Amino acid sequence: MRTGRLLLGTNWKMNKTIRESVDYTRRLLGLLDRFDRSDAVQVFVIPPYTAIEAVKRASEGRLWVGAQNMHWAERGAYTGEISALMLQELGVDLVELGHAERRRYFNETDADVNRKVHTALQYGFKPLVCVGEQLEDKRRGIGKETVKNQVRTIFANVETDCAPRLIVAYEPVWAIGAEHADVGIEYVREMQAYIRTSLEEMLGRSAAAMVTVIYGGDVNLRNAATLVSESGTDGLFVGRAAWEAENFAELIRASLKAIG
Numbered sequence: 001m002r003t004g005r006l007l008l009g010t011n012w013k014m015n016k017t018i019r020e021s022v023d024y025t026r027r028l029l030g031l032l033d034r035f036d037r038s039d040a041v042q043v044f045v046i047p048p049y050t051a052i053e054a055v056k057r058a059s060e061g062r063l064w065v066g067a068q069n070m071h072w073a074e075r076g077a078y079t080g081e082i083s084a085l086m087l088q089e090l091g092v093d094l095v096e097l098g099h100a101e102r103r104r105y106f107n108e109t110d111a112d113v114n115r116k117v118h119t120a121l122q123y124g125f126k127p128l129v130c131v132g133e134q135l136e137d138k139r140r141g142i143g144k145e146t147v148k149n150q151v152r153t154i155f156a157n158v159e160t161d162c163a164p165r166l167i168v169a170y171e172p173v174w175a176i177g178a179e180h181a182d183v184g185i186e187y188v189r190e191m192q193a194y195i196r197t198s199l200e201e202m203l204g205r206s207a208a209a210m211v212t213v214i215y216g217g218d219v220n221l222r223n224a225a226t227l228v229s230e231s232g233t234d235g236l237f238v239g240r241a242a243w244e245a246e247n248f249a250e251l252i253r254a255s256l257k258a259i260g
């Protein structure tokens with residue numbers, strides 16, 4: 001269901017100093033320069049907060065640069081949090097919200113993510129929202145129901161004209177950080193199609209078609225090409241396999257080849 005450029009991105013989590021982040025960005029851009037048709041993909045990186053400004057500068061407008069989280073309030077007594085106003089100053093393009101690790105270690109709920117989505121849209125960012133079922137949900141046969149409930153809460157009261165800015169990362173929690181998760185192309189296709197149907201119920205058919213739905217969870221050089229060519233995904237969201245610029249570049253090259 002891809003309508004635009006293939007979206008390929010990576011979240012660095014709590015890794016990389018400013019120097020390492022800039023070095024990675026320069027190396028990645030240098031490698032992308034060697035590819036034909038690199039404009040067929042939009043690449044994004046999500047550094048830790050401390051490196052956002054430096055990466056944004058080093059990326060020369062060629063990469064989208066994101067933040068890994070954001071508070072819903074503009075300012076206030078929220079020790080340790082970062083607001084949309086602060087991220088706006090850094091020129092971030094997107095904000096990742098509701099990653100499985102935010103939910104697991106920081107008790108973030110779908111209702112929290114909904115508030116953050118509204119703030120992100122208000123400040124002009126693209127919210128990149130992570131949804132996905134736990135292994136237990138899958139085993140009990142309620143994986144689809146789980147993602148539908150997530151979509152319903154997270155996108156409640158979102159205006160249809162915001163749809164082109166919404167990015168949903170379908171990330172089955174049991175595949176994140178796993179070795180050989182072996183998710184299966186058919187499974188990804190089915191779950192992403194179900195997410196799109198759930199979005200249709202929220203936003204209507206034509207707006208839902210404008211939402212970008214990407215896949216994440218043990219994406220690597222072995223499965224990237226098949227995922228982009230056979231699962232119907234709009235892109236890939238990569239952790240470990242993209243933490244070295246050379247590896248990410250190889251994955252981008254394989255994806256470009258796969259879309260022909």
Ligand code: PEP
Binds near residue numbers: 219237238241
């Ligand atoms: C993630 O953390 O969202 C992720 C997809 O990680 P990995 O690619 O390492 O499984």
